[in-house]
Amino acid sequence: MIVRSGSARKALCSSRNFSHTIRAPTIREETISSDNQKKSHASSYDLKNRTVYARLYSAFKGHFYRVHNAPQAAPIAVVADCAVSLCARRFHTVKELVSHLNDHIGEGRCHFVFSANMTDSERTFLDVAIMEVLPQLQAVNKNILEEHLQSIGVETYDDLRFVTEADLMTALRPVEAKKLLSAWKRKCKKHSTDVVAKYPSSLQDVIEGDIVGTGYHSLVKQLQNRIENVRRTSTPKITKRKHQTDDSDQTDEIPLEERAAMQDIYGCIKWNVKFLPLEETQESQKQKMEKLKVMFQHSDANPEEVKCLMKSTFYTQRQHVNQGKSIKCLREEWPFWFDELGMSVHFMELTGIDLKETFTRNLDLKGKRLLDYMTTVCVNKSKKFLQNYARLQRMRGQRSGCSDDVIEMILLLLSYFDEEEESMFFHVEDTCLAEEVQLEQVPLTPVVIVCGQSCYSSTRYMLSLDRNLINTNISSFISALCLMFGSYYCFNIHYPSELASTLEFLQRCFFSINPEKGTKVENKNSKRRLNVNPRVLTLIQELSDHEWR
Incomplete structure (x- = not known):
């Protein structure tokens, strides 16, 4: 077979039975003059400078049959020796060589891969990103994965954020895929930390000088939202809803007992x-x-x-x-x-936190900003919120003062997160005695019993826990609120899902409890919850940007 000069072809074969890379087929060339006279001489190419690496048989074959445009006066004929272990056959045409190597592939004796001894400068970013997490991954699987990631459009390190577990299943086992994704997500988080550290005044989660959480959760959330938006397809996917029974298998990575213990420890020292x-x-x-x-x-x-x-x-x-x-x-x-x-x-x-002192200090710092945001911005965003605000204004009447502002702030927070007031407050007559409270109607979680038609008009509160009245004479709303919140931590109680957002916002912004990991929200299903509630992060970010003075 006649091919153009300057098109040195080389395939590196990696035997599955040996850990080393087998040397490439030896190519001996005979130069034929243009007048077809038999003036020939043997020559060898400088393979270091003219190496083509093929990972798949199809790529190898395609390269051999490709017409190369490298300018060369004299065509050459190819003589090639097979270099696969225990095989020393020689071929005079490319077709014979390709066919022969295909037989070796079928036997499982070789696969076309990148050179195993590439220098750091020759390694691709995908090779580095994969091997630094899974150093024991077989070269064959690594190269299949690398080629697949390239085929779906991964071109830079930032593109790794958009990769899903399904994208990795072509060459990895489920646990390997999860390890890789987890490591890449940590890099994304570190990137957010570095960016926030570089531009704290613009990106850090701060309200009145007080850093909320780690300070970078909002930026991480925005990056994650961007990833989800990019992943979203234009054609909606319709998935049939599966029927779940009480005895259905749990698919949580963390056992229920261990997860419960983690929720109890959450925020505690x-x-x-x-x-x-x-x-x-x-x-x-x-x-x-x-x-x-x-x-x-x-x-x-x-x-x-x-x-x-x-x-x-x-x-x-x-x-x-x-x-x-x-x-x-x-x-x-x-x-x-x-x-x-x-x-x-x-x-x-x-x-390690003073319950009431911390709340009142944060109330002075952030309370007015939050209330102003609710009454000037949120009322224009939601009709339902506006109606609730108007109802609260009628109930409050002409009352003024710090306690009334706190009541309004808490009730507006519940309305903002669309969470039920009845899950936190239970109303009874103002003359109701402790033994007259119908506890069977009260939630099991910590609940403030309001003695009066509204929190504004009440002068006495009680606290119920597990449908037991544990304190029947609380004189102020702030004291009742602090006792209710403190009960969740003192007695190992999870936040009910009905109050998840409101309680977490109070926890982070007003009680200064900001764990980086975990959650105190009860998990009624196998869905994994984020470390920070996205709705809470959104409100924190909006408050940080809100100018109220």
Whole structure:
């Protein structure tokens, strides 16, 4: 067969039975003059400078039959030796060589791959991105994956963000695909961190100088939304909804028990205290517990002494609640724990945060901005929100003051996130006694019992937990709100899905609890929740951009 000079062809074969790369077929050339005289001489090409690497048989074959345009006066005839292990056949035409190598491929003895000893400068970015996560991946699978990623349009590192698990299944096992995607997502997150660090004043999640969460969650969310938008096809996909039963298999990566424990620990620094304080014994803890019970019976108990006793018995309190004792039993053994004073001590030890002081400080910093945003921007975005705002204004009337502003802020937050007020507040008559409250109608989660027609007109509140009235005489709305929120952490209670967004917003913006990972929202299905609620992130970002002064 006659081919043009200057078109050196080389295929690197990698045997599946050997770890090394087999040398390429040896090509011996005979130059034939234009007048067809037999003036020939043998020559060899400089293969280092004229190497063509083929990963697939089709590419190898296509290259051999391709017409090369490299200018050369004299055509050449090809003589090639097969270099596959234990095979030394020689061929005088390209067709014979290609056919012969195809037989080796069918036997599984060779596959066309990139050179295994490429230098760092010769490696593609895809090769680096794959091998740094899966260094043990076989060369064959790696090259198939690399070719597939190129075929779907991956051209830069940034394009890796758009790759889905299905895109990787052509050459990887499910766990390998998940590892690769996870590593690429972490790079995306690191990129967000670096960008925010470089331009903090423009991109950081900050409200009145207070960094919310890690400060870069909003940017990560925007990148993820961009990825989802790019992935979205123009033709809608219709998927038949599957019927799920109570005994259907769970597909969560994390077992339910382990996930529940992670939700309990969420936001805490001393959730499970392993050892008693050095100066304490089991007997001394019991004595102090009994002393607190006696002190609770007297209205003139010394607050400082109560604080000291509650702090020194924190170990036993955590042991009791983590062992699963009922709320009724805990209230009998630790009555001060359900009081504003006792809960603030326990919450401080548990999370490192002063419950009420932190809320009031953040209220001064962010409350007016949030209220202004709700009453000037949100009312123009949603008709339903506008109607709820008008209803609250009629209920509030001419009342003014900090407490009324807080009430309006909380109720507008519930309306903004389209979450039910009844899941957080339960209304009874203003003269209703504790024993008259119809607890069977109250949710199991922490609920503020409002004694009056509205939060604005009420002068007394109660707190229900597991349908037990744990505090029947709370004088202010702010105290009731702090006790309700603190109960979720003190007693290992998950946020109900009906209040997920409102509670997480309060947690991050007003109680300054900003874990980077995990969630405290109950998970009723196998759907994985994000570390930060996207709706909460959206509101944080809009508040950060809102000019209200």
